[in-house]
Amino acid sequence: MSMFKKGRIAAGVVAVGAIVALAGCASGDPTAPETGSAGASGDGIVVGSFAFPESEILGEIYAQALTAQGFDVSTKFNIGPRQQTIPALQDGSINLIPEYNGNLLAYYDTEFAERTTEDVDAALVDAVAADDLVVYASAEAEDKDAYVVTSEFASANNLTSIGDLAAVQPFSLGANPQFAELGYGIPGLASVYGVSDVTFVPYEDYGGPDTVKALTDDTVQVADIYTTSPDLKAKDLVVLEDPENLIAAQNVIPLLSSKIASDELQKALDAVSAELTTDDLIDLRNRVEGDEKASASTAAKDWLTEKGLI
The missing domain is CATH 3.40.190.120 (Osmoprotection protein (prox); domain 2)
Known part of the structure; x- marks a missing residue:
């Protein structure tokens, strides 16, 4: 086993899985779309998220940015860990989710040696293709150990x-x-x-x-x-800076089903990634998780408006 195996993933799976188990008891099918009518048999885009606030904020950013570009978008947030989100992408329950490139690559290859954003992104292309999935450009924004x-x-x-x-x-x-x-x-x-x-x-x-x-x-x-x-x-x-890349890249990156991939969708998502920074994520999280208690929807809308994306 590589010395760089991602321990955060294993811990996150347990914690998030427990949340999802509780949520499932109360709300039924955890992969049914929350809003809109797009689904496995529809032509729309169903944006999912993991079960933590930052992921929901990112899901709102994707959903609202795409809606502003004329896409038919619905959402299904707080699904759970990759053991649930990847199958949901494959069966069409969702078809787009904000991901983190390093942890996503570790899901497919626990022994991965890539460290930089460029190398991790490049390795992901083939890794996710095995599940009929696609990644577009990653953002500068990273959520990783430091x-x-x-x-x-x-x-x-x-x-x-x-x-x-x-x-x-x-x-x-x-x-x-x-x-x-x-x-x-x-x-x-x-x-x-x-x-x-x-x-x-x-x-x-x-x-x-x-x-x-x-x-x-x-x-x-x-x-x-x-x-x-x-x-x-x-x-x-x-x-502290990490010039030797001890900690692998964990950039925000859109992961989607190849069935909805298109030049228009890539252009819209690339525009979001081009603007999103780590400082932005800190500020967005602070608005939602801090004293203000803004909704993920409101925080996302304000950020998109500020960046001229809606």
């Missing part, structure tokens, strides 16, 4: 990249328990960047409030926090 420090710690120690941590050893690092064994975690930190004098402190919330608090109160000096976390801006945290 080595994060406070701005004070970065400034005091002249830290800009992961390799700079070698100069501040020993230090404590907080992350999910699996991080101690993942290829892009503690083992990769040592083998790729030569940083090995690290005290690992496990937290169960995957870059959530407990991990952030441990970082900001100096219980740990480095933490694994995802790159679209609203706390990065709210707490003035610094994402």
Whole structure:
């Protein structure tokens, strides 16, 4: 098994799968379209999403952008992990979903060696074709693990990249328990960047409030926090650069059934990808998950309007 195997996927499958199991008990068929009449036998586009807020926001962006271009669009959000979304794409329950290129490639090849956006995107073309699926251009926006420090710690120690941590050893690092064994975690930190004098402190919330608090109160000096976390801006945290691509690309990318693929659809989705940045995702998540509690639909509409896409 490759040292770079994606542990976040396995954990996410368990957590999201539990959510879907509960939802299924209450709402019946989890792959029936929520709005509109497009489905497996229709000519419309059914946009799906995973069962977490960021994915729903992205699904709304795709759906509203395509509707503005004259496509017949309906939505089916909060489906679950790839073990459910890929079959849904194949049977026509949905036919388009916002994906993440690195984790999607890992679904097809747990031993994948590609690290950069370009290499991962290129490998995906053949990987998804096996399921009669297609990917279009990925966005600059990424939601992936990152080595994060406070701005004070970065400034005091002249830290800009992961390799700079070698100069501040020993230090404590907080992350999910699996991080101690993942290829892009503690083992990769040592083998790729030569940083090995690290005290690992496990937290169960995957870059959530407990991990952030441990970082900001100096219980740990480095933490694994995802790159679209609203706390990065709210707490003035610094994402350390990864010039050696220890952590594989996780760019947002549209995944769709080849049955609906067309030049017009590609043009419309490429236009969205060309505008979407990681900072945008942070701001969108903050609006939906923060104090404002905006709906995913409202946040998506405002972003699309700002970018001149609707």
